[in-house]
Amino acid sequence: MAKTQSQFQYSMKSSKIWNLPNLLTYGRIVAVPLVAALLLWTDKAEALTGLGVLAARWIALAIYIAAAISDFFDGYLARRWQLQSSLGRMLDPIADKVLVAVVLLVLCGDQILRGGHVWAAIIILAREVLVSGLREYLGQLRVSVPVTQIAKWKTAVQLIAVGFLIAGPAGDTIVPGVTWIGIAGLWIAAGLTLYTGYDYFRAGIRHVVGE
Numbered sequence: 001m002a003k004t005q006s007q008f009q010y011s012m013k014s015s016k017i018w019n020l021p022n023l024l025t026y027g028r029i030v031a032v033p034l035v036a037a038l039l040l041w042t043d044k045a046e047a048l049t050g051l052g053v054l055a056a057r058w059i060a061l062a063i064y065i066a067a068a069i070s071d072f073f074d075g076y077l078a079r080r081w082q083l084q085s086s087l088g089r090m091l092d093p094i095a096d097k098v099l100v101a102v103v104l105l106v107l108c109g110d111q112i113l114r115g116g117h118v119w120a121a122i123i124i125l126a127r128e129v130l131v132s133g134l135r136e137y138l139g140q141l142r143v144s145v146p147v148t149q150i151a152k153w154k155t156a157v158q159l160i161a162v163g164f165l166i167a168g169p170a171g172d173t174i175v176p177g178v179t180w181i182g183i184a185g186l187w188i189a190a191g192l193t194l195y196t197g198y199d200y201f202r203a204g205i206r207h208v209v210g211e
Helices: 002-017 020-039 043-049 053-080 086-109 115-140 149-172 178-210
Strands: none
Touching (some): 020 053, 020 086, 053 086, 086 115, 086 149, 115 178, 149 178
């Protein structure tokens, strides 16, 4: 009887770790180094593998789009099938932020973002760090900071802009200006980032000062 109960408990724990919503989140984390490697694809790698540099960018874009879509479905399925777990709630925002942060850093490294446009990436990355720190502090006070509608728009614009930037030179060969559309979108996301960051801090500062 004890053995059966132990097996049941193990099965329940395993189902919380390996359910479909969490698997989608794990896949998004795995996508991060894959997208980064493909964006950093070089002529030397092309000579060794036969995969062209521009083709590598298209594959990186496909993986990125799949990861972005999975961000919607993991939360939706977790709610629909009542599969929410502490692990999923912890990993989901981490996977989102790491994916965007790594891609922005790589885009800066390969000069897709250069000069003053790097500041758009800096604004977005700084906001993510600051808001995450604020959320962690307020979480200790058992105070939740809800996601605003503008923050959702910011995320959507940011994801689309990064997609255009990933396509970058490969997209420009088909439709001139793809890179510049991505840069413009990233600046719009940066502007929304400043507003939503201020909004979060204004909402949270009362609790910080009160504490």
